[in-house]
Amino acid sequence: MRPVSYLPLIILLLTFSTFACLQSQANHQPKYKIPIVTHDLSYIPFDPLLDDPNFQICDSTKISSGRNRLQYAAGRNTLRSDIVSRFSPQSAYESFNGYIVIRFLANCKGQTGRYRAASLHLDFSPAQAPSxxxxxxxEVVxxxxxxxxxxETNANAxxxxxxxxxxxxxxxxxxVL
Amino acid sequence: MARLITWCYKNHWMTLTLLFAPLLLHGQVNCLIYDAASGERIACELSLRAIQYRQGSRNSQLLFDKAIEVGPKFAWAYYEKSVPFFKRGLLAEGVSLINKAIDLEPKNYLYYRAYWYFYNRSYAHCIEDLEELYTVHHESFTNTPGGEMEMRMILAMAYAQSGEVEKGIEWAQHLMDTYKEQPHLKGQYDHHILGVLYYLNNRPLMAAAQLEKQLEVNARLADTHYYLGLINRENTNSTLAQLHFKKAWAKLQGEGGGHSPNIFEGFNVSAQDIEGML
Structure with a gap:
C-alpha cells in the first residue's frame, strides 16, 4: 500500500489559515483612536485654506464653550426654523442618515469665523456625507x-x-442645540 | 444657624440633593486601590492632577494623554478626557475615547455614551447601551451625568421616542418599584416622565395620577402643567385645562423657579406649544 502524503493537505491548510488571518486584520477597525490636541479644546486653529485671515482670536486660552453662552438673539426655536428654512434638500443627499456637526468661534470683536463641519454616523463614528x-x-450656519x-457681561468674551x-x-x- | 435650618426646611429637596449628590454622582477615583508602582496608579495620579485644570484646557489634555500613555488600562482617564470633547461638539473624538473606557469597564461607562446618544436623538444606540447596562451587567442604580434622574428613565424615554411606549413604561415602572424600599432615591422628574408615557399610551387617568404626584414632589416644571392641561382639555374640563396652561406659561417664564429641563430632549414643551393652548 502506498503511504499517504499529507504534505499537499498541510500546505492547503496553511494557505487558508494565513489568508483568514490577513482577512481578519483587514476587517478589524479599532473602535477608538486617541485624539491628541495640544491647544485648548474650545479653540479652532487657523487654516489658510479655510479661514479668513482677518478673523482673529484675542485669547485662545479663555474661550467659553457652554452650550448656551452664545445665543441666537431670536431664540432657540427661531434658530431651528431659520436653519431648516435655509437648508435645501437634494436627491443626492437622500442616502445619508447621520449628523453634520458645525463648530465655529465668536471673537472679542463680535465676529464669527473658523467654521468647521464634520459628518458622523448615528454612533458618532466619522462618516462621508454625499455630494x-x-x-x-x-454655509447655512x-x-x-x-x-x-x-x-455674558464681559463685552470682549x-x-x-x-x-x-x-x-x-x-x-x-x-x-440639536 | 436658625436661618440655615429654616432655609433647609423650606428647600428640603435642594438640601437632600446636596446631601446625597456625592453618593449619586460618579465621583473621583481612589488611586490607593492600585499597586504603588503600577501604570494604573501613576495614570490615576496624573488624571487627578489633570482635573485640577480647567476642563478641556491644554494642561488638562496633556496630563490625560500622559496618563493614558503610562496606564493604558486605566479607564477613568479615557472617560474624563472624553467629557470636554462631547461638550464642544467633537463627538467623533469623544466617542472614540469613551469606547475605550467601555471596553475596559463597560458597567462603569456605558451610561455616559448612552446619555450622549439620547441627547443627540440616536435612540437605537442609546437603547442598545442601556439594555446592556441593565440586563447584561445588572447595574442597580446609575444617574445621568448631571444627576437629574436614574438612567432607566432615559431608557424609558428612548423607547417612547422610538415608538415603543409600552416598553418605556415597563422600564420606568421597573425603576419606580425599587423606590418602595429606597424612597430616598426617587428622582425629581420620575412621576412626570411616567405620566407623559401613560399619556402617550392613551391611559389618561393613570397619566393624570402620576402628573398630580409629580406636583407633590416638584411643581416647578412647566411641562407637568402642560400635560395636565392636555388631559383636562380632552376630558372637556376646559376651565381646569386653562388653569394648567396658564400655570405652564408662568412656569416657563420662570415663576417660582419654574422651567422646562433640557434633559427631556424630545419631550420638552415649548412656548409655542403652550401659546397654542391659551
Missing part, C-alpha cells in the same frame, strides 16, 4: 448672524459654539 451636503450645511451674548444637524434620508430631522 456637497457637508459644505451646504456649513455661516449665513446666520444674529448671535448675542445673553449670559469669546465663544466656541456648535450646532448638530441630525439628518434623516437627506433632510434635517432635528437641530
Amino acid at each position: 456637497n451636503l457637508e459644505q451646504h450645511a456649513k 455661516m449665513g446666520l448672524n444674529n448671535w448675542s451674548r445673553a449670559t 469669546e465663544y466656541s459654539k456648535f450646532i448638530n444637524l441630525k439628518i434623516k434620508n437627506g433632510k434635517i430631522d432635528h437641530v
Whole structure:
C-alpha cells in the first residue's frame, strides 16, 4: 500500500489559515483612536485654506464653550426654523442618515469665523456625507448672524459654539442645540 | 444657624440633593486601590492632577494623554478626557475615547455614551447601551451625568421616542418599584416622565395620577402643567385645562423657579406649544 502524503493537505491548510488571518486584520477597525490636541479644546486653529485671515482670536486660552453662552438673539426655536428654512434638500443627499456637526468661534470683536463641519454616523463614528451636503450645511450656519451674548457681561468674551444637524434620508430631522 | 435650618426646611429637596449628590454622582477615583508602582496608579495620579485644570484646557489634555500613555488600562482617564470633547461638539473624538473606557469597564461607562446618544436623538444606540447596562451587567442604580434622574428613565424615554411606549413604561415602572424600599432615591422628574408615557399610551387617568404626584414632589416644571392641561382639555374640563396652561406659561417664564429641563430632549414643551393652548 502506498503511504499517504499529507504534505499537499498541510500546505492547503496553511494557505487558508494565513489568508483568514490577513482577512481578519483587514476587517478589524479599532473602535477608538486617541485624539491628541495640544491647544485648548474650545479653540479652532487657523487654516489658510479655510479661514479668513482677518478673523482673529484675542485669547485662545479663555474661550467659553457652554452650550448656551452664545445665543441666537431670536431664540432657540427661531434658530431651528431659520436653519431648516435655509437648508435645501437634494436627491443626492437622500442616502445619508447621520449628523453634520458645525463648530465655529465668536471673537472679542463680535465676529464669527473658523467654521468647521464634520459628518458622523448615528454612533458618532466619522462618516462621508454625499455630494456637497457637508459644505451646504456649513454655509447655512455661516449665513446666520444674529448671535448675542445673553449670559455674558464681559463685552470682549469669546465663544466656541456648535450646532448638530441630525439628518434623516437627506433632510434635517432635528437641530440639536 | 436658625436661618440655615429654616432655609433647609423650606428647600428640603435642594438640601437632600446636596446631601446625597456625592453618593449619586460618579465621583473621583481612589488611586490607593492600585499597586504603588503600577501604570494604573501613576495614570490615576496624573488624571487627578489633570482635573485640577480647567476642563478641556491644554494642561488638562496633556496630563490625560500622559496618563493614558503610562496606564493604558486605566479607564477613568479615557472617560474624563472624553467629557470636554462631547461638550464642544467633537463627538467623533469623544466617542472614540469613551469606547475605550467601555471596553475596559463597560458597567462603569456605558451610561455616559448612552446619555450622549439620547441627547443627540440616536435612540437605537442609546437603547442598545442601556439594555446592556441593565440586563447584561445588572447595574442597580446609575444617574445621568448631571444627576437629574436614574438612567432607566432615559431608557424609558428612548423607547417612547422610538415608538415603543409600552416598553418605556415597563422600564420606568421597573425603576419606580425599587423606590418602595429606597424612597430616598426617587428622582425629581420620575412621576412626570411616567405620566407623559401613560399619556402617550392613551391611559389618561393613570397619566393624570402620576402628573398630580409629580406636583407633590416638584411643581416647578412647566411641562407637568402642560400635560395636565392636555388631559383636562380632552376630558372637556376646559376651565381646569386653562388653569394648567396658564400655570405652564408662568412656569416657563420662570415663576417660582419654574422651567422646562433640557434633559427631556424630545419631550420638552415649548412656548409655542403652550401659546397654542391659551
